Amino acid sequence: MGVLANFVVNVLPYITFIVFVVGVIYRIAVWWSRPSPIPIAVFPGQRSVGSAIVRVLSDVIFFRSLLQFKGNRILWLGAWIFHISFGLILLRHLRYFLGAEAVPGWVAAVQGIGIAAALVISIPLLYLLLRRIVHADIKWISTPADYFVLLLILSVVFSGLYAKYFAHPFVIDVKYVMRSLMALKPVDLNTVTLNTAFLVHFFLVQVLAMYIPFSKVMHLGGIFFSPTRTHHFGGEAHTKQLEEA
Amino acid sequence: MGEQLEKIFDVELKPGAGENYVCNLTKPEFAEKMANKMPTEPLPDDQMVEVALKRLDQLRKERKSLQLYLDICVRCGACVKQCHYFLGTGDPKNTPVGRAELLRKVYRAHFTISGKLFGSLVGAQKLTPEILKNEWYKFFYQCSECRRCSVFCPYGIDQAEITMAGREVLNSVGLATKYITQVISQVYKHGNNLGIPEAAFKYNCQFLEEEIKESTGVDVKIPVDKEKAEILYLPPSADLFTNTDTMIGVAKVFHAVGADWTMSTYASEAANFGLFFSYDDIKTINLRVVEVAKKIGAKLVIFGECGHAWRAARQYMEAMNGPLPFKFMNILEYTAELIRKGKLKLDKSRNDDVIVTMHDPCNMARAGDLVEEGRFIIKSVCNNFVDMDRSVIKEKTFCCGGGGGLLTEEIMELRMKGGLPRATAVKEVVESHNVNYLAAPCAIDKAQLPLVMEHYEIPVQVGGIHDLVGKALILEGQEEFEAKKKAEEEAAKAAAAAVPSVCGLCDAEFATMDECCEHAEKEHKISKDQCDLACEPKEGAASAEAAPSVCGLCDAEFATMDECCEHAEKEHKISKDQCDLACEPKK
Ligand code: HEM
Ligand code: SF4
Numbered sequence A: 001m002g003v004l005a006n007f008v009v010n011v012l013p014y015i016t017f018i019v020f021v022v023g024v025i026y027r028i029a030v031w032w033s034r035p036s037p038i039p040i041a042v043f044p045g046q047r048s049v050g051s052a053i054v055r056v057l058s059d060v061i062f063f064r065s066l067l068q069f070k071g072n073r074i075l076w077l078g079a080w081i082f083h084i085s086f087g088l089i090l091l092r093h094l095r096y097f098l099g100a101e102a103v104p105g106w107v108a109a110v111q112g113i114g115i116a117a118a119l120v121i122s123i124p125l126l127y128l129l130l131r132r133i134v135h136a137d138i139k140w141i142s143t144p145a146d147y148f149v150l151l152l153i154l155s156v157v158f159s160g161l162y163a164k165y166f167a168h169p170f171v172i173d174v175k176y177v178m179r180s181l182m183a184l185k186p187v188d189l190n191t192v193t194l195n196t197a198f199l200v201h202f203f204l205v206q207v208l209a210m211y212i213p214f215s216k217v218m219h220l221g222g223i224f225f226s227p228t229r230t231h232h233f234g235g236e237a238h239t240k241q242l243e244e245a
Numbered sequence B: 001m002g003e004q005l006e007k008i009f010d011v012e013l014k015p016g017a018g019e020n021y022v023c024n025l026t027k028p029e030f031a032e033k034m035a036n037k038m039p040t041e042p043l044p045d046d047q048m049v050e051v052a053l054k055r056l057d058q059l060r061k062e063r064k065s066l067q068l069y070l071d072i073c074v075r076c077g078a079c080v081k082q083c084h085y086f087l088g089t090g091d092p093k094n095t096p097v098g099r100a101e102l103l104r105k106v107y108r109a110h111f112t113i114s115g116k117l118f119g120s121l122v123g124a125q126k127l128t129p130e131i132l133k134n135e136w137y138k139f140f141y142q143c144s145e146c147r148r149c150s151v152f153c154p155y156g157i158d159q160a161e162i163t164m165a166g167r168e169v170l171n172s173v174g175l176a177t178k179y180i181t182q183v184i185s186q187v188y189k190h191g192n193n194l195g196i197p198e199a200a201f202k203y204n205c206q207f208l209e210e211e212i213k214e215s216t217g218v219d220v221k222i223p224v225d226k227e228k229a230e231i232l233y234l235p236p237s238a239d240l241f242t243n244t245d246t247m248i249g250v251a252k253v254f255h256a257v258g259a260d261w262t263m264s265t266y267a268s269e270a271a272n273f274g275l276f277f278s279y280d281d282i283k284t285i286n287l288r289v290v291e292v293a294k295k296i297g298a299k300l301v302i303f304g305e306c307g308h309a310w311r312a313a314r315q316y317m318e319a320m321n322g323p324l325p326f327k328f329m330n331i332l333e334y335t336a337e338l339i340r341k342g343k344l345k346l347d348k349s350r351n352d353d354v355i356v357t358m359h360d361p362c363n364m365a366r367a368g369d370l371v372e373e374g375r376f377i378i379k380s381v382c383n384n385f386v387d388m389d390r391s392v393i394k395e396k397t398f399c400c401g402g403g404g405g406l407l408t409e410e411i412m413e414l415r416m417k418g419g420l421p422r423a424t425a426v427k428e429v430v431e432s433h434n435v436n437y438l439a440a441p442c443a444i445d446k447a448q449l450p451l452v453m454e455h456y457e458i459p460v461q462v463g464g465i466h467d468l469v470g471k472a473l474i475l476e477g478q479e480e481f482e483a484k485k486k487a488e489e490e491a492a493k494a495a496a497a498a499v500p501s502v503c504g505l506c507d508a509e510f511a512t513m514d515e516c517c518e519h520a521e522k523e524h525k526i527s528k529d530q531c532d533l534a535c536e537p538k539e540g541a542a543s544a545e546a547a548p549s550v551c552g553l554c555d556a557e558f559a560t561m562d563e564c565c566e567h568a569e570k571e572h573k574i575s576k577d578q579c580d581l582a583c584e585p586k587k
């Protein structure tokens, strides 16, 4: 256990960090570098740079496209709650990386709602999982990877909740570990009280982070490059104004 | 959404249902003409995979859209029920995501780390000749590149981009459809999709000129191959044969504002089937347009009522063939602008016989940013316009089922199935608003939708928007002509009424038809508008022959046409069967 724990706490985080950062940057660099000379905006909705920005943002923030069809609205609700909760949970975790004196007021302020999100998030997650099993068409298009990522996130969530409410790792020590990692200082596991539940949670989070660059979860970056949304025009020579002969 | 429309989204999953729809393979004589230099025969199996992968690798590096749309789909299924071919067939390979996965699984297996490491666990599958021949060739030709799916995808993933790439990969191994390659080779030979030779094209224009003259009395020109002109107009070539009313409407609009326009026999086609085939061919076809426009010094190029023509122009022409020394627009924009400026004299009541709804051609709406112009024009020339359900018009319009190069006989059943959503939406307004005219500004629609409407037994006429414009537009001199014509008709009617008649019910004879009808009303209780039930011209007094006539050559008057004709034969040496050259009924 000691060797494993040491690996998870003192070695893996650096690997995770590098894989995640390099992976994400690489994927985005690929998209960035691909040429896109043909304007393929899907009209109407964006006729200027400004409206293209509005359109992308409304997709990012409100998942607007999912609202276009009545049959997709449950998916919209599930996906939206899931993502918002995910975001809030991430924000809540910021406190572990900041010194007591440096925690901004808003990080303190999101703690409550962040914890609520952690309690709620498994509902949309289970819904997202269930729909892949229940609907014949969604089941047909699903690959094992689609179930895997949902189960992985669910296990992150449950291990986190278990650690928080049942195993109670010493929160000062958690922060100490994170800050040591950030300072590139190895942690002597004999000086801190961490328990298995925390280690499992920490491990799963790292698996998720390393998995992201290789998977469809990269959609979070891709949407900003999607030509049907970011392009706003086709043909500068096109004219809506009649030339007076 | 009406009940009927809602029901079409209840699809039963039928894996394998799409396997039967296969487009005929191309022939060497067509394949060899393609600008993309595809092999003229399918490659042998042992070379197919390597060549295809090389092409796929090339394409994903050339097109951001392709790379991205291969990468970021989360398989959420939001697009599943947006494809008309899935709604019609139930085959999951006809869902946008299912279709895209046919290519993605190969991409993952050969070009991604996770695919190489985990294979089918991440939905990766190595390419085989069977995948190319059986899956790709079938299902990339069951997508009409309509882009409806991209409207509903949270990331805007556009299946048309993947289909286009898939077809280009297929081309690289010699797999292409006969229909598309044949049409393109006709463009390279004759300048248009239908393969109309220059002489026939010109002849048809003259024919249409005569037709306009006959109905309006106005000399409207349909110029072809003028050496210089301000405006180059590109019709879908079908407008010169089957959809002639559209062409007539357009010609009248140009005439009404005295435009200096021409068509060209070198580029006598707005449509660009390269869009369904390869970038190289889009570019080569568009180039013909650019060359002609430059040669005749056109300042404005106007595209006719054709959906994908407009997409090829709006999205590809400048990027591929630019910079362009001219501006371009769509005929719908042109006419809408003229109406807005009050330059057209329109009489809406002339379209009172129709109740119109509008089908947005996919490529006009989603790819071409033209949804309001068509409606504005229709409302300006008709009193009765109704839109279909909000969820199936404008950017959410459903394909007619024949787009994307699928307008071919051998997959007729698929085309009818793909037309189901559109047909259902039309049916709703036909039933609720008595719609009888489906305006569809697109040549593919005009070929496909009448069949769809017949198939689903929906009594509605399919036509263009300029057909309606042509009917409502009043040209200078037209009203005088019409007044004259009407007067003549009335005179002829009056002459006919003056024919000695006999009552069929009681054999009473009368000097005129009118008197006979009066008699029938009084004696036999047959109302005047049904007078034909009783009265008929007295034998030997067939109306025209019996009418008082005048000889146009010498003004001599006669009691009957017969006499006049006899006179013409004797005096003017005009034989009786050409007697119309001399005699006419007296007014
Ligand atoms: C930017 C706008 C975003 C949109 C429109 C979006 C949309 C979606 C949708 C529709 C799903 C499908 C759920 C399913 O059926 O499985 C999904 C899944 C998911 N998204 Fe996002 N997402 C966005 C950003 C993000 C971000 C920033 C993250 C951060 C990590 C993220 C992480 C995930 C994860 C982990 C899943 C679940 C796994 C899966 O099924 O793919 N997403 N997203
Ligand atoms: S809606 Fe978009 S992300 Fe969802 S399955 Fe369809 S293509 Fe993939």
Ligand code: SF4
Pocket: B082, B083, B084, B085, B094, B095, B096, B099, B142, B143, B144, B145, B146, B147, B148, B149, B150, B159, B160, B163, B399
């Ligand atoms: S582009 Fe149109 S035909 Fe093709 S998958 Fe999407 S909805 Fe279906």
